[in-house]
Amino acid sequence: MGRSRFDRLTTSGTEEPLALSLSKGGVRQAVNALHRLYDFYLVRHRSLTAVSVIFVLALTCAFASGFWLLFRLAYLILATVSLSYLWARLNLWGLEVTAERRVDRLLEGQATEDRITVRNRSWFSKLWLEVDDPSDLPGRAVQRVISLRPRGYRSWRVSTVCTRRGLYSMGPPTVTSGDPFGLFRLTHRFGYGQRILVYPRAIELPNFYVPSARLPGEGRFRRRTQYVTPNASGVRQYQYGDSFNRIHWPTTVRTNELMVKLFEMDPASDVWVVLDLEAKVHAGSGDDSTEEYAVKIAASVARYFLMANRAVGYLALERTFDLEEAERGAQHYMRILEHLALARADGDSPLADLLTAEARRFGRHTTVVVVTPSTDEDWVVGLQSLTQRGVKVAVILLEPSTFGSPDNSLLVFGALAASDIYTYLVKRSDDLAQALGSGIDSPWVAAARNSEVRP
Numbered sequence: 001m002g003r004s005r006f007d008r009l010t011t012s013g014t015e016e017p018l019a020l021s022l023s024k025g026g027v028r029q030a031v032n033a034l035h036r037l038y039d040f041y042l043v044r045h046r047s048l049t050a051v052s053v054i055f056v057l058a059l060t061c062a063f064a065s066g067f068w069l070l071f072r073l074a075y076l077i078l079a080t081v082s083l084s085y086l087w088a089r090l091n092l093w094g095l096e097v098t099a100e101r102r103v104d105r106l107l108e109g110q111a112t113e114d115r116i117t118v119r120n121r122s123w124f125s126k127l128w129l130e131v132d133d134p135s136d137l138p139g140r141a142v143q144r145v146i147s148l149r150p151r152g153y154r155s156w157r158v159s160t161v162c163t164r165r166g167l168y169s170m171g172p173p174t175v176t177s178g179d180p181f182g183l184f185r186l187t188h189r190f191g192y193g194q195r196i197l198v199y200p201r202a203i204e205l206p207n208f209y210v211p212s213a214r215l216p217g218e219g220r221f222r223r224r225t226q227y228v229t230p231n232a233s234g235v236r237q238y239q240y241g242d243s244f245n246r247i248h249w250p251t252t253v254r255t256n257e258l259m260v261k262l263f264e265m266d267p268a269s270d271v272w273v274v275l276d277l278e279a280k281v282h283a284g285s286g287d288d289s290t291e292e293y294a295v296k297i298a299a300s301v302a303r304y305f306l307m308a309n310r311a312v313g314y315l316a317l318e319r320t321f322d323l324e325e326a327e328r329g330a331q332h333y334m335r336i337l338e339h340l341a342l343a344r345a346d347g348d349s350p351l352a353d354l355l356t357a358e359a360r361r362f363g364r365h366t367t368v369v370v371v372t373p374s375t376d377e378d379w380v381v382g383l384q385s386l387t388q389r390g391v392k393v394a395v396i397l398l399e400p401s402t403f404g405s406p407d408n409s410l411l412v413f414g415a416l417a418a419s420d421i422y423t424y425l426v427k428r429s430d431d432l433a434q435a436l437g438s439g440i441d442s443p444w445v446a447a448a449r450n451s452e453v454r455p
Helices: 005-009 012-044 046-065 068-090 249-255 290-307 330-342 351-357 378-388 410-418 443-453
Strands: 095-101 105-107 111-120 126-132 144-148 153-161 166-170 174-178 185-189 194-199 232-237 259-264 270-275 312-317 321-327 366-372 392-398 422-426
Touching: 046 068, 068 174, 068 185, 095 126, 095 194, 111 126, 111 144, 144 153, 166 330, 194 330, 249 259, 270 290, 270 321, 270 351, 290 312, 290 330, 290 366, 290 392, 312 330, 321 330, 351 366, 351 378, 366 378, 378 392, 378 410, 392 410, 410 422
Parallel strands: 105 194, 270 312, 270 366, 366 392, 392 422
Antiparallel strands: 095 111, 111 153, 126 144, 126 174, 166 194, 174 185, 232 259, 312 321
């Protein structure tokens, strides 16, 4: 009969490896405990450890020899340690620390504007206070050593330029106090921490072009919208909050009631930005990585179409599935930026699977813009199937070899060209505004435009 895993581990043949693994675990725990003790006594509290050893030796020798000077030395050490602890403790008593933060969302390149205020509510002076507002925001340094007079305060402004997108923690402010002999360091936190979200900065794309999906029969595709468009479809009664420039005065005069115009959305096609966040296809690190380039490009493309009053959707698959349905407006753009600010290239699903699973979202009157550094040709097949269904497709391909990857995109670029899929190729250190507008006057673009207006 088969034995269970537990039975196999407890038999004579496997008893020694099991005991060996347990012994290794015990040794590892003992080593970690010794490391913590070493760090506590010989690194962070070296002065207190040395004084404690001297105190024990002096007291032991005093009892052994009866020499009065050793007794007094021990008493002096005990009094010094006690007074030092009281000094450090009382130096933190009666303090009030506040951190005023104006915003919790910023664009990459903007600066945070914070104000740190430390107040002394007691009647005793505070000496050698180390004030810090800890944060993982790159380039932020707030540490300062101050002294406060009785009932006094100190306040200063902290400005930090946000150089990289992401979610960062700010605070809570801490104050550390010590004693003149360096025996104690006591830290106290004030208030609560806060998070700040840094959006990626989009760039202007004056010459950007992708094949557009023209909608035939404009009137059949219109739908009501809250935005002002050239297409007025009717009137309704005025409601609180309606803009005065939407009032239809002839109808207002005729009915003797305030009436506002209703608008319909232009019959423009939806645009979907698909961002590839599979971990193994990305290369580079920091700002010179395909991940950062891809996020900035996706933000720029979304901004370009939203500024043109087009409906834009966002689709990506990292550890979680990120989706924003195609909509218009500034608020929708901020929602897309929130996704991009938190985007990380840690997914395990290839781009081909994402395109296959979400192909139903892309109709005949849809334009799909794919941003990827992948050199796998399987996703090209997925784009070919979309073009056969009438979906307009464009690819922004990052050249991974320029970011330190051993792979290059030559074969993928050739497959895209053979499939007549419009493609931008972006390399490291390229000017994105120029790289994404370099093909505007090429014969390929001219041919694509001619095919769009051809009856």
